[in-house]
Amino acid sequence: DADVTQTPRNRITKTGKRIMLECSQTKGHDRMYWYRQDPGLGLRLIYYSFDVKDINKGEISDGYSVSRQAQAKFSLSLESAIPNQTALYFCATSVGSGANVLTFGAGSRLTVL
Amino acid sequence: EDKVVQSPLSLVVHEGDTVTLNCSYEVTNFRSLLWYKQEKKAPTFLFMLTSSGIEKKSGRLSSILDKKELFSILNITATQTGDSAVYLCAVRTDKLIFGTGTRLQVFP
Numbered sequence: 001d002a003d004v005t006q007t008p009r010n011r012i013t014k015t016g017k018r019i020m021l022e023c024s025q026t027k028g029h030d031r032m033y034w035y036r037q038d039p040g041l042g043l044r045l046i047y048y049s050f051d052v053k054d055i056n057k058g059e060i061s062d063g064y065s066v067s068r069q070a071q072a073k074f075s076l077s078l079e080s081a082i083p084n085q086t087a088l089y090f091c092a093t094s095v096g097s098g099a100n101v102l103t104f105g106a107g108s109r110l111t112v113l
Numbered sequence: 114e115d116k117v118v119q120s121p122l123s124l125v126v127h128e129g130d131t132v133t134l135n136c137s138y139e140v141t142n143f144r145s146l147l148w149y150k151q152e153k154k155a156p157t158f159l160f161m162l163t164s165s166g167i168e169k170k171s172g173r174l175s176s177i178l179d180k181k182e183l184f185s186i187l188n189i190t191a192t193q194t195g196d197s198a199v200y201l202c203a204v205r206t207d208k209l210i211f212g213t214g215t216r217l218q219v220f221p
Contacts, residue, residue, distance in 0.1 A: 004155075035211075042117075042213040043156075043201065058208070090155065100205060101147065104155035 003027045004105035006091050012111045019078040021108045023091030031094045032074040033102065034066060036059075036087040043090065049074055081112040115140040116197055117204050119212035129221055130192050134215045136202030137184040149201040151214070156201055158204050159187070192219045 004025045007064050013019055023032065034046040035058075045058030047066040055066060063085060065077045078085055092102040117138045126132055136146065145163045152196040160169040162178035162185060169176050171183035173192075178185045189196055 009153065033209075040213055043203075043211040045208060081158065100145075100209070101158050101161060102156075104157075107154045 002106065004091055004093055004103055006089075006105035006108045009106065009109060010109045012113065013081055013083055014113050015080075017081050017112075019081050019110065021076045021089055021091075021110070023074045023076070025072050025091075025093045026105075027093055027103060028071075029095050029103070030071060031100075032068065033092040033094075034064075034074070034076045034091045035092060036060070036085075037090060037107075038087050046076065046089075047078055076084035078110075081110075083112045086110060088110045115204070115210050117202055117210050117212040119200075119202050119215050121215060123215070123216040123218070125218045125220065126192055129194055130157060130219075131188065131190045132217060134187040134189075134200050134202075134217070135184060136186070136212055138202075138204045138210075139183065139207060140204050140206050140210065142181070142206045144205040147203045147205065147209070148185075148187050149203065150161055151199040151201055152197075159200075189217075192217075194219050194221055 007022050030051050033048040035043045037043050044060050048056050049068045067075050087106050090107050091105040094100045096100050120135045147161045148159040160176045163182040173190045176187045195220045199216050200213045202212040203209050
């Protein structure tokens with residue numbers, strides 16, 4: 001099993017629908033992140049959480065919300081999806097100290113029509 | 114505003130060639146620079162650099178950081194088709210800032 005698991009891997013939805021992307025990890029890391037990747041724009045940070053009671057906005061949090069249900073689970077929600085939220089979404093984890101090297105999930109490709 | 118710029122945006126070479134990928138940055142509170150390789154999906158970690166002038170090496174890949182001139186290079190010698198990927202540079206401040214990546218295509 002993967003250390004960082006994202007579901008769903010692919011999703012097509014319509015404008016205005018609520019979407020949740022889920023992430024779970026077995027690495028025991030306390031820090032979790034959500035990024036989106038768009039062609040030519042690299043990876044951009046949406047939200048991050050350093051522990052269960054800590055949630056922080058990244059550089060592009062508008063239109064998104066998150067929930068850290070447990071140390072191992074971090075979900076990303078789009079309350080009312082819009083076409084420019086079509087992207088590849090990555091969850092990542094890291095330990096709380098030291099190198100902070102990220103371990104990424106396999107990605108969730110979201111298409112909003 | 115913190116930024117990380119990678120060049121070239123894309124590169125096409127033949128097997129056996131040597132390539133150099135560049136990453137320059139302008140950030141406050143620099144802590145480290147990381148290189149990732151992204152093939153089909155998830156980026157995978159290659160190197161982390163924190164000190165200038167110390168080369169990190171793994172097989173045919175090597176990387177070095179210059180904190181005075183604010184850049185890093187990733188070298189790949191004797192390229193193989195399996196090196197085809199997007200190479201991402203990221204700089205850690207209080208968070209991780211990614212460049213847009215360099216797409217490398219290696220043809221037989």
